[in-house]
Amino acid sequence: MNSAIRVTVNGRRHELDIDNRLSLVELVREHLRLTGAHVGCRTGNCGACTLIVDGETVKSCCILAADVDGSEIITVEGIVTSPDALHPIQAAFVEHQGLQCGFCTPGILLSTLVLLERNASPTEDEIRHAIAGNLCRCTGYQNIVKSIQAAASARTILSTRA
Amino acid sequence: MLSSEFAFHAPKTLDEALEIVGRQPDATKLLAGGMSLMPVMNLGLATPEVLVSLNHVLELAYVREVDGALEIGAMTRHRVVTSNPLIARHCPPLAAAAARIGDVQVRNRGTIGGSVSHADPSADYLAVLSALGASFRIRSARGERRLTASQFLLGVMETALQPDEVLIEVIVPKLASGTGSAYVRLTRVEGSFAIVNAAAIATPDSVIVAVGGASTTPQLLRTPQDAVRGGSKAMPAWAESAAREACAANGEGDVESEYRTAMAGVYARRAVELAIAERDGSPKDRFGSNKKGGDKA
Numbered sequence: 001m002n003s004a005i006r007v008t009v010n011g012r013r014h015e016l017d018i019d020n021r022l023s024l025v026e027l028v029r030e031h032l033r034l035t036g037a038h039v040g041c042r043t044g045n046c047g048a049c050t051l052i053v054d055g056e057t058v059k060s061c062c063i064l065a066a067d068v069d070g071s072e073i074i075t076v077e078g079i080v081t082s083p084d085a086l087h088p089i090q091a092a093f094v095e096h097q098g099l100q101c102g103f104c105t106p107g108i109l110l111s112t113l114v115l116l117e118r119n120a121s122p123t124e125d126e127i128r129h130a131i132a133g134n135l136c137r138c139t140g141y142q143n144i145v146k147s148i149q150a151a152a153s154a155r156t157i158l159s160t161r162a
Numbered sequence: 163m164l165s166s167e168f169a170f171h172a173p174k175t176l177d178e179a180l181e182i183v184g185r186q187p188d189a190t191k192l193l194a195g196g197m198s199l200m201p202v203m204n205l206g207l208a209t210p211e212v213l214v215s216l217n218h219v220l221e222l223a224y225v226r227e228v229d230g231a232l233e234i235g236a237m238t239r240h241r242v243v244t245s246n247p248l249i250a251r252h253c254p255p256l257a258a259a260a261a262r263i264g265d266v267q268v269r270n271r272g273t274i275g276g277s278v279s280h281a282d283p284s285a286d287y288l289a290v291l292s293a294l295g296a297s298f299r300i301r302s303a304r305g306e307r308r309l310t311a312s313q314f315l316l317g318v319m320e321t322a323l324q325p326d327e328v329l330i331e332v333i334v335p336k337l338a339s340g341t342g343s344a345y346v347r348l349t350r351v352e353g354s355f356a357i358v359n360a361a362a363i364a365t366p367d368s369v370i371v372a373v374g375g376a377s378t379t380p381q382l383l384r385t386p387q388d389a390v391r392g393g394s395k396a397m398p399a400w401a402e403s404a405a406r407e408a409c410a411a412n413g414e415g416d417v418e419s420e421y422r423t424a425m426a427g428v429y430a431r432r433a434v435e436l437a438i439a440e441r442d443g444s445p446k447d448r449f450g451s452n453k454k455g456g457d458k459a
Contacts, residue, residue, distance in 0.1 A: 133265025
């Protein structure tokens with residue numbers, strides 16, 4: 001059984017006829033070929049599938065694609081203007097080695113983006129609460145927190161210059 | 163992709179949703195935020211034939227102030243319950259409980275109606291709504307009814323909801339001025355379900371405490387006369403023994419029961435201590451040390 005949906009993903013509109021059984025992460029990975037979001041646990045724990053839906057981060061393994069009709073979705077591919085460019089948050093993660101295997105990174109980048117949009121200079125405590133829904137089994141989080149702090153101060157410099 | 167086929171409906175109005183649910187109530191499952199149902203479906207443990215999403219029923223997402231109470235629409239997301247100024251002002255332990263659910267992404271999607279209807283004994287909302295004296299507005303194509311927490315919550319993941327009924331609103335009485343309140347929970351891992359949780363309200367002359375997680379449904383306890391005569395100093399000890407007794411009598415009987423029962427007592431006591439301290443204007447943190455300011459997170 002199928003459903004017809006309209007979604008905007010990274011600014012592009014799509015009209016799709018999809019199987020009701022498809023999850024949102026499967027929609028973006030398999031139908032739209034945006035493979036940045038990963039499928040980890042499928043139980044809403046790991047956060048590797050984090051996407052931004054209508055301005056808020058969600059775990060897209062636990063949302064049916066059929067249920068996001070009319071939504072605006074941002075994936076990690078959508079935070080940069082061109083495939084070669086790095087977003088300042090990505091640059092900070094590279095600089096401060098905020099990733100090792102990289103499986104959790106797309107989700108953490110999107111959680112960071114929403115955090116910094118609302119709180120330009122978060123405390124370490126606020127950063128740790130903001131990424132509590134994104135599990136990383138490599139880094140021990142220390143360098144992730146450092147990367148987010150660096151991204152926050154870089155963005156402060158950018159915004160005071162503007 | 164999920165293995166079993168199902169029909170999917172995403173109605174935009176409550177009337178439309180009730181009509182669809184009424185067609186095949188026994189084969190239909192309601193989908194709110196999906197933070198409990200979707201993992202269970204992903205694991206193949208739930209295979210509804212018909213799924214009715216309430217995510218597009220915008221009329222069920224609201225927080226309204228009425229005489230002496232707040233009305234919270236069932237599709238209000240945890241994020242809103244955490245940050246809504248009316249809830250923060252009139253029902254602070256409810257905001258505190260919502261803030262402890264899952265993580266950012268879960269709170270962005272999960273709803274108060276979904277969590278309450280799922281009725282997991284450890285859910286953050288159940289003890290606090292019991293302590294606050296909340297009631298639950300339920301509707302079907304047949305009509306509407308309103309139940310108290312003890313009428314609504316019947317057991318482990320069991321509620322009074324009939325297959326064709328939808329929880330549409332949670333009504334939470336405002337805390338009176340001069341009362342103190344607190345919500346505490348025990349967990350080993352950030353974002354996990356609580357092992358036990360407790361909510362307490364201290365009025366000028368008595369205490370109400372509800373504990374969840376160690377019993378099939380929240381245990382609601384009010385100070386008896388002899389404890390009232392003992393005053394604020396006697397109430398934490400009363401809460402600890404009363405919570406242990408109530409949870410021991412209504413436990414799930416699993417291997418962890420003894421531990422949960424003991425912790426229910428400890429957390430009931432802590433919640434009462436914090437609520438009394440807040441009422442008396444000397445907020446303490448959950449380990450009982452004095453803390454300046456009124457941080458209730």
